[in-house]
Amino acid sequence: MIEVELRVNGTAHRVELDPRVSLLDALREQLGLTGTKKGCNQGACGACTVLVDGDRIAACLALAVQYGGREITTIEGVAHPLQRAFVRTDGLQCGYCTPGQICSALGMLAEADAGMPSAVTEHLAEPRVTLSSAEVRERMSGNLCRCGAYNGITDAIREVAGARPGVSS
Amino acid sequence: MRPFEYVSAPDVATAVRAISDAPGAKLLGGGTNLVDLMRQDVERPTTVVDISGVPLTGVDELPDGGLRIGALVRNSRLAAHPVVRARFPVLAQALLSGASGQLRNMATVGGNLLQRTRCLYFVDASAACNKREPGSGCDAVGGFHRGGAVLGASEHCIATHPSDMAVALAALDAVVEVESVRGTRRVPLVELHRLPGDTPHRETELEPDELITAVEVPASTAAATSRYRKVRDRASFAFALVSVAAAIDVQDGAVAAVRIALGGVAAKPWRAYEAERVLTGARATEAVFREAAEAELAGAVGLPGNEFKIELARRTIVATLRQLRVEGGAA
Numbered sequence: 434m435i436e437v438e439l440r441v442n443g444t445a446h447r448v449e450l451d452p453r454v455s456l457l458d459a460l461r462e463q464l465g466l467t468g469t470k471k472g473c474n475q476g477a478c479g480a481c482t483v484l485v486d487g488d489r490i491a492a493c494l495a496l497a498v499q500y501g502g503r504e505i506t507t508i509e510g511v512a513h514p515l516q517r518a519f520v521r522t523d524g525l526q527c528g529y530c531t532p533g534q535i536c537s538a539l540g541m542l543a544e545a546d547a548g549m550p551s552a553v554t555e556h557l558a559e560p561r562v563t564l565s566s567a568e569v570r571e572r573m574s575g576n577l578c579r580c581g582a583y584n585g586i587t588d589a590i591r592e593v594a595g596a597r598p599g600v601s602s
Numbered sequence: 603m604r605p606f607e608y609v610s611a612p613d614v615a616t617a618v619r620a621i622s623d624a625p626g627a628k629l630l631g632g633g634t635n636l637v638d639l640m641r642q643d644v645e646r647p648t649t650v651v652d653i654s655g656v657p658l659t660g661v662d663e664l665p666d667g668g669l670r671i672g673a674l675v676r677n678s679r680l681a682a683h684p685v686v687r688a689r690f691p692v693l694a695q696a697l698l699s700g701a702s703g704q705l706r707n708m709a710t711v712g713g714n715l716l717q718r719t720r721c722l723y724f725v726d727a728s729a730a731c732n733k734r735e736p737g738s739g740c741d742a743v744g745g746f747h748r749g750g751a752v753l754g755a756s757e758h759c760i761a762t763h764p765s766d767m768a769v770a771l772a773a774l775d776a777v778v779e780v781e782s783v784r785g786t787r788r789v790p791l792v793e794l795h796r797l798p799g800d801t802p803h804r805e806t807e808l809e810p811d812e813l814i815t816a817v818e819v820p821a822s823t824a825a826a827t828s829r830y831r832k833v834r835d836r837a838s839f840a841f842a843l844v845s846v847a848a849a850i851d852v853q854d855g856a857v858a859a860v861r862i863a864l865g866g867v868a869a870k871p872w873r874a875y876e877a878e879r880v881l882t883g884a885r886a887t888e889a890v891f892r893e894a895a896e897a898e899l900a901g902a903v904g905l906p907g908n909e910f911k912i913e914l915a916r917r918t919i920v921a922t923l924r925q926l927r928v929e930g931g932a933a
């Protein structure tokens with residue numbers, strides 16, 4: 434067992450971990466933060482998305498021992514206009530993918546603010562990102578929704594992106 | 603997942619000592635491939651040496667205009683780097699076409715190069731697979747092999763290398779820097795991965811105790827006009843069926859320099875030397891592009907489930923070159 438300090442949503446937790454435990458399982462089973470969901474456990478669905486120092490990652494492929502001392506944000510630590518926007522646009526049905534969608538979208542908006550391009554960005558060297566519907570869909574392709582709420586999800590994200598300085602939609 | 607000893611290495615010296623001291627040790631970068639395969643019982647390291655905190659995270663311009671990329675640079679950071687976007691667009695595009703936003707934030711350059719094949723039977727510990735279990739056979743040949751190789755494969759294994767980034771680096775003449783307790787050496791990227799032959803379990807030229815520290819990309823006139831084109835079963839977040847990384851310098855309608863590599867078709871990023879030979883010095887026309895593509899795929903061999911890749915590869919080469927000709931202003 435290895436002792437690790439997991440800093441989650443502003444609170445530090447000292448936990449004893451078997452090094453095999455994923456960050457996802459540590460959050461859910463050890464810290465009782467069950468907002469972060471397990472879909473595929475293989476990196477393919479995005480349900481387990483959390484933010485680490487502001488970057489979105491798939492917590493199912495992360496060993497918890499690798500993330501000691503980092504600032505982890507889960508859906509329990511998020512209070513953002515994007516959540517209301519999801520409700521307004523019907524960006525969910527069963528809601529299972531939603532925590533991952535929200536965390537992923539927040540990470541994605543920060544990436545766009547920083548001028549990161551995507552696979553559909555036409556002018557790669559252009560430092561400003563315009564979050565068109567195609568851009569949002571490409572950038573969010575790591576988050577699957579079995580209920581198919583994609584139109585609402587895309588609308589919610591674009592609505593929030595458009596309301597922010599520096600990012601146009 | 604089997605138990606293992608976890609070692610967190612703060613620097614390269616500690617890491618190379620740890621992997622040389624413990625036979626059966628594996629390095630851990632972002633973990634997006636290793637953790638997955640350990641969970642499937644395909645990888646069974648006795649010791650996991652975590653190098654995610656090793657400070658090989660620089661992307662530095664070399665005096666000659668080339669780039670030196672640290673092995674622990676995350677895929678997303680490399681794709682977003684201003685010099686990569688401006689001068690090596692094929693590399694940025696290849697990275698951005700791979701995996702998802704979440705995974706690119708985790709994946710490292712070293713781990714991306716050494717990620718294992720996505721062959722279904724390799725990942726399924728109950729299937730026959732010469733790569734995973736030498737001598738056990740190959741369930742892919744008579745089974746599902748849509749993702750299988752059409753170039754350089756053998757009867758023992760038809761697996762493909764799944765990396766997009768490595769295809770771009772092959773086209774860019776990248777060199778991989780490797781460190782072990784025996785010192786430092788440099789391996790051209792096109793020689794890093796091996797073709798299967800009768801030893802498909804030996805995938806690269808690296809020894810088990812070697813650590814990739816950096817990748818160097820030399821300056822080239824062609825790189826500025828370069829592009830990555832990836833064909834896959836859905837528009838995003840899927841591995842390549844076929845991909846093409848190409849860089850071309852057209853002067854007065856003739857090809858002055860060209861570099862092409864193919865992905866999804868072989869056990870390694872496939873540098874298209876035959877196509878380059880046909881193109882170099884020739885007119886940059888559609889007919890010549892097709893001739894080059896034919897030459898490269900002349901020795902391709904398909905199975906019922908993947909023979910479509912041969913014509914797909916030809917067409918993707920032509921389409922990529924056509925697009926670059928337009929972008930390079932030589933249309």
Ligand SMILES: Cc1cc2nc3c(=O)[nH]c(=O)nc-3n(C[C@H](O)[C@H](O)[C@H](O)COP(=O)(O)OP(=O)(O)OC[C@H]3O[C@@H](n4cnc5c(N)ncnc54)[C@H](O)[C@@H]3O)c2cc1C
Nearest residue numbers: 476631632633634635636700701710712713714765766814
């Ligand atoms: C759902 C999914 C979809 C994906 N889609 C794509 C795709 O479309 N295109 C694509 O290219 N990739 C794709 N990937 C693969 C992804 O790009 C790789 O998993 C990733 O690049 C591996 O990097 P890592 O740092 O996480 O490697 P790790 O998992 O940490 O390591 C992988 C291997 O490399 C070794 N290693 C790591 N670093 C070093 C080093 N510095 N020196 C020596 N050995 C080292 C490890 O021991 C291990 O054997 C996908 C992955 C998933 C899970």
Ligand code: SF4
Nearest residue numbers: 721731732740759760
């Ligand atoms: S193609 Fe290679 S990796 Fe796939 S089952 Fe056959 S031997 Fe294994």
Ligand code: FES
Nearest residue numbers: 472473474479493
């Ligand atoms: S549970 Fe992590 S990506 Fe599906």
Ligand code: FES
Nearest residue numbers: 526528578579580
């Ligand atoms: S709302 Fe049900 S999976 Fe997305």
